[in-house]
Amino acid sequence: xxxxxxxxxxxxxxxxxxxxxxxxxxxxxxxxxxxxxxxxxxxxxxxxxxxxxxxxxxxxxxxxxxxxxxxxxxxxxxxxxxxxxxxxxxxxxxxxxxxxxxxxxxxxxxxxxxxxxxxxxxxxxxxxxxxxxxxxxxxxxxxxxxxxxxxxxxxxxxxxxxxxxxxxxxxxxxxxxxxxxxxxxxxxxxxxxxxxxxxxxxxxxxxxxxxxxxxxxxxxxxxxxxxxxxxxxxxxxxxxxxxxxxxxxxxxxxxxxxxxxxxxxxxxxxxxxxxxx
Amino acid sequence: xxxxxxxxxxxxxxxxxxxxxxxxxxxxxxxxxxxxxxxxxxxxxxxxxxxxxxxxxxxxxxxxxxxxxxxxxxxxxxxxxxxxxxxxxxxxxxxxxxxxxxxxxxxxxxxxxxxxxxxxxxxxxxxxxxxxxxxxxxxxxxxxxxxxxxxxxxxxxxxxxxxxxxxxxxxxxxxxxxxxxxxxxxxxxxxxxxxxxxxxxxxxxxxxxxxxxxxxxxxxxxxxxxxxxxxxxxxxxxxxxxxxxxxxxxxxxxxxxxxxxxx
Numbered sequence: 222x223x224x225x226x227x228x229x230x231x232x233x234x235x236x237x238x239x240x241x242x243x244x245x246x247x248x249x250x251x252x253x254x255x256x257x258x259x260x261x262x263x264x265x266x267x268x269x270x271x272x273x274x275x276x277x278x279x280x281x282x283x284x285x286x287x288x289x290x291x292x293x294x295x296x297x298x299x300x301x302x303x304x305x306x307x308x309x310x311x312x313x314x315x316x317x318x319x320x321x322x323x324x325x326x327x328x329x330x331x332x333x334x335x336x337x338x339x340x341x342x343x344x345x346x347x348x349x350x351x352x353x354x355x356x357x358x359x360x361x362x363x364x365x366x367x368x369x370x371x372x373x374x375x376x377x378x379x380x381x382x383x384x385x386x387x388x389x390x391x392x393x394x395x396x397x398x399x400x401x402x403x404x405x406x407x408x409x410x411x412x413x414x415x416x417x418x419x420x421x422x423x424x425x426x427x428x429x430x431x432x433x434x435x436x437x438x439x440x441x442x443x444x445x446x447x448x449x450x451x452x453x454x455x456x457x458x459x460x461x462x463x464x465x466x467x468x469x470x471x472x473x474x475x476x477x478x479x480x481x482x483x484x485x486x487x488x489x490x491x492x493x494x495x496x497x498x
Numbered sequence: 499x500x501x502x503x504x505x506x507x508x509x510x511x512x513x514x515x516x517x518x519x520x521x522x523x524x525x526x527x528x529x530x531x532x533x534x535x536x537x538x539x540x541x542x543x544x545x546x547x548x549x550x551x552x553x554x555x556x557x558x559x560x561x562x563x564x565x566x567x568x569x570x571x572x573x574x575x576x577x578x579x580x581x582x583x584x585x586x587x588x589x590x591x592x593x594x595x596x597x598x599x600x601x602x603x604x605x606x607x608x609x610x611x612x613x614x615x616x617x618x619x620x621x622x623x624x625x626x627x628x629x630x631x632x633x634x635x636x637x638x639x640x641x642x643x644x645x646x647x648x649x650x651x652x653x654x655x656x657x658x659x660x661x662x663x664x665x666x667x668x669x670x671x672x673x674x675x676x677x678x679x680x681x682x683x684x685x686x687x688x689x690x691x692x693x694x695x696x697x698x699x700x701x702x703x704x705x706x707x708x709x710x711x712x713x714x715x716x717x718x719x720x721x722x723x724x725x726x727x728x729x730x731x732x733x734x735x736x737x738x739x740x741x742x743x744x745x746x747x748x749x750x751x752x753x754x755x756x757x758x759x760x761x
Contacts, residue, residue, distance in 0.1 A: 254590040370608060377600040380592070381585050387551050388604045388656070389574030427590065435636040436593040 225460050233354050234346040234413070234466070238456045240361040241410045241422065242449035246430070247368045248406045249423030250441040251399055254379040260297065260400065261420035264407045266316040267293030269323030269416050272341050276330035282341075283356050286408045293319065294404035298397055343465035344415035346456060353412055360409045367402045368441075375399060376437060413452060415467035421474060422448060429478040432485030447477050502529040502564070504660050504691050505550045509559030512542075512549050519545045521715035522559070529659070532682075532692045532705050534723060537712035543695045544582070546712060547662050550693070551579055575604040578653030580663040584637060584645045594640075594648050595633040598623055601652035623654035626681050643674030650681060661685065663694040667702065675701050699723075 225231055245261075252260055271289025275282030293315060300311045327333035340348050368375075378385045378395045386392045403423070410419045426447035427440065434440040455470030462469075505527040512520040519542045527533055527550075537543040548554045550561060552568020563571045578601070601623070602616050612620075624630040627647035637648055646666060653661055666678055679701040685692060686705055699706060703723070711719035 250590055253588040256588045258588065373600070373603060373606065374608075376592075376596070377603055379587060379590075380597065380600065381581060383548070383553050384579055384581055384652075386553055387574065387577060387579035387662075388601075389572065390603065431589065431591055435591055435634065437590055437596050440590050 225457060228460075230347055230349070231456070231460055233349045233351065234456050235453060236354055237349050237357050238413050238452035238466075238470075239449060240357050241413045242452035243445050244361045244364040245406050245410050245419070245422040246426035246444035246448035247441060248364055248399075248402050249427045250430075250437070250444055251368075251375050251379050252403055252423055253427045254437075255399070257301075257403075258424045259420060260294075260403055261407055261423045263297055263312060263316045263319075264290050264294050264404050265411075265416040265419040266323075267319035268404075268407055268411065269341065270319045270326065271323075272411075272416075273323040273326030273330065273333070276333050276337070277326050281352070283353060283408060283412075286411060287360075287405065290404040290408050291401050294400040295397060298400040302393070302396065339465065340415075341411060342415050342417045344411075344413050344418070344467035344470070346413075346459055346466050349412050357409050357412070360405045364402055364405050364409065367398060371395065371398060413456070413466060414470050415465065418467040418471050421471040422451070425471065425474040425478055426451065429474070429481040432478075432481040433488070447474065447481075451477060503527070503562075504529055504531075504564060505561070505693070506565075507546075507550060507559065507561040510546075510549060510556055510561055511558035512545055512554055513557045514545065514554065519715055520549060523712075523715070523717055525550075525710065525717060525720070527691065527693060529691050530689050532686050532707045533694070534699060534702070534706045534709045535693065535695045535712060536697075536699075536709055537718075539697075541712045542715045543712045544664050547664060547693060547695055551577065551662060553579075575656060576659045578656050578658035578661045580649050580653045580661065580666060582664040582668065583642075584649055586638065589638075591636040591638060593634050594629055594637055594651075595620065595624070597637055597648055598633075598651045598655050601655035604656055604658075619657055620655050623651040626654055626684075627651045628677055641671065642669045643671035646670050647674055647677060650678065654681070658690075660691040661693070663692070665695050665697060667696055667698065667700050678702065679705065 268290040271286035275285035430444035451474035510523040706723040
C-alpha cells in the first residue's frame with residue numbers, strides 16, 4: 222500500500238486526481254442544474270482536436286487543448302443561446318467534427334499513435350508530467366475561484382435565467398463563464414479520466430450527492446467528496462491492475478451513486494414513515 | 499414622488515416564434531399603483547409584463563423602467579420579479595432559504611459575504627410567507643402553493659419598490675392565496691407598486707386599484723378594477739371590440755365564488 226505513494230509517477234497522478242476530483246463535480250453541480258449534463262461530453266470531443274493540433278505543431282497538447290476547448294465551449298453556448306431545433310444538429314456537427322478531426326490529426330502527426338490516442342481518450346497515469354501537474358493545479362485554482370467568486374450569481378442563473386436577468390445579473394457573461402469554466406475542467410480532467418469519460422466526473426458525483434442532500438451548497442460539497450474518493454480510489458486501483466484510469470474512476474463513481482441511491486431511498490422512506498406516525 | 503412613472507410602454511409590439519403576441523400596447527404604470535393585468539389564456543398578458551422588464555425584446559415601440567430602457571437600466575434592486583413557477587432545472591436540490599436568499603443578489607456585491615442586513619431581510623421574507631420554520635427544507639418537497647410563496651419570498655428578500663408577479667394565484671391553495679393577499683396588503687400599505695398577471699383575482703380583488711385587460715395583444719380595457727363596477731362589467735366591454743367572441747369572455751369573468759367574496 223505504501224509503495225503506491227512512493228512512486229513519483231503515482232504521486233503526480235494522485236495530485237492531479239485530487240485536483241480533478243475537487244473541480245469537476247464543483248462545476249458539474251451548476252452544469253447539471255442548468256440541464257447541460259452533456260456539455261462536458263461535447264467539449265471533450267472538441268478538445269481532442271486541440272490535443273491533436275498540439276502534436277501536429279509540436280506545441281504542448283494541454284495548451285492547444287485549452288484553447289480549442291474554450292473556443293468550442295463558447296461556440297456551444299452561442300448555439301444554445303440562439304437556437305431551439307437547429308441547435309441540436311449544430312452541436313452534433315461540432316462534436317463529431319471534433320472527434321474525427323482529432324483522430325485524423327493525431328494519425329498525421331509523427332509522435333501520434335494509437336497508444337497516444339487511447340491515453341487521451343481514457344486517461345493515462347504514466348504520462349502525467351511535472352508540467353502537467355502545474356498546469357492542472359493552475360487551472361483547478363481558476364475553476365474553484367470562479368465557483369467561489371461567482372457561485373451566488375451562477376446559482377440564480379441556473380435556477381431561473383429570467384429572474385437572474387430581472388435581478389440585473391449579466392446573464393450572457395455568466396453563461397459564457399460557466400461554459401468556459403467547464404472547458405477548463407475538461408482539460409484538467411483529460412489526463413486523468415480521459416476525454417470520453419470527462420463528463421462522467423462532472424455528472425455522476427453530483428447525481429450521487431443529490432440523493433443524500435437537501436440544499437445546493439451541501440450537494441456541491443458532498444459531490445466534491447465523492448469526486449475525490451472516485452479519482453484517488455480509481456487511480457490507486459490502476460497501480461495494481463493495468464487498465465486505463467478513466468474506467469476505474471468512473472466505475473467507482475457509479476458504485477458511489479448506487480450506494481447513495483440506496484442510502485438516500487432508505488433515509489427518505491424512514492422520514493416519511495416518521496411523519497406519518 | 500407617488501407620481502413617478504415606473505413602467506412606460508409606447509406602441510409595444512412583441513413577436514414570439516414569428517407570431518405577433520403584443521400588437522401595439524400603450525401602458526403607463528405609476529408608483530403606488532396596484533395593477534392587475536387580466537386576460538384570457540394566450541392573450542399576451544404574461545408577455546406584456548416580461549416585455550416591461552426587458553425579458554423579451556420589443557419588435558417595435560419602446561418601453562422604459564423608471565425612465566430608462568431595460569437594456570440600460572441599472573437599478574434592478576428597485577424591481578422584484580415573481581415568475582409563474584419554480585423551475586426544477588436539472589434536479590439539484592436547493593433549500594427554501596437558498597432560493598429566498600438569492601433574491602438579495604441585486605443588493606449584494608461580488609466577494610462580499612451576506613451582511614446582517616441581508617440575513618435580516620431574508621428572515622423577514624421567510625416569516626412573511628409563513629415558511630420560516632421550514633427554511634432548511636428542499637423546495638422540491640413543497641406543494642405548488644408553497645413553492646409560489648417561496649418565489650414571493652425571494653422577491654420580498656430583495657426589498658424592491660415594485661413587484662411584478664406572473665399569475666401568483668394560479669394553482670395555489672386557499673391558504674396560500676390568503677397568505678398572498680395578506681402579504682400584498684402590507685406591501686400596498688407601505689406604498690409599493692404591484693403589477694400582477696391574473697386569471698382570476700380571488701382574495702386579491704379588494705387590493706387592486708386598476709385593471710388592464712389584454713385581448714389579442716392589445717389593451718381592451720384600462721381603468722377601474724372589475725370589483726368596482728361589478729362582475730358583469732367585463733363581458734360588457736366585449737362590445738367595445740368589434741371582433742368579440744362570446745367564448746373569450748368566459749375566462750375573463752370572475753367566478754361566482756370570487757364575486758361573492760368581494761361583496
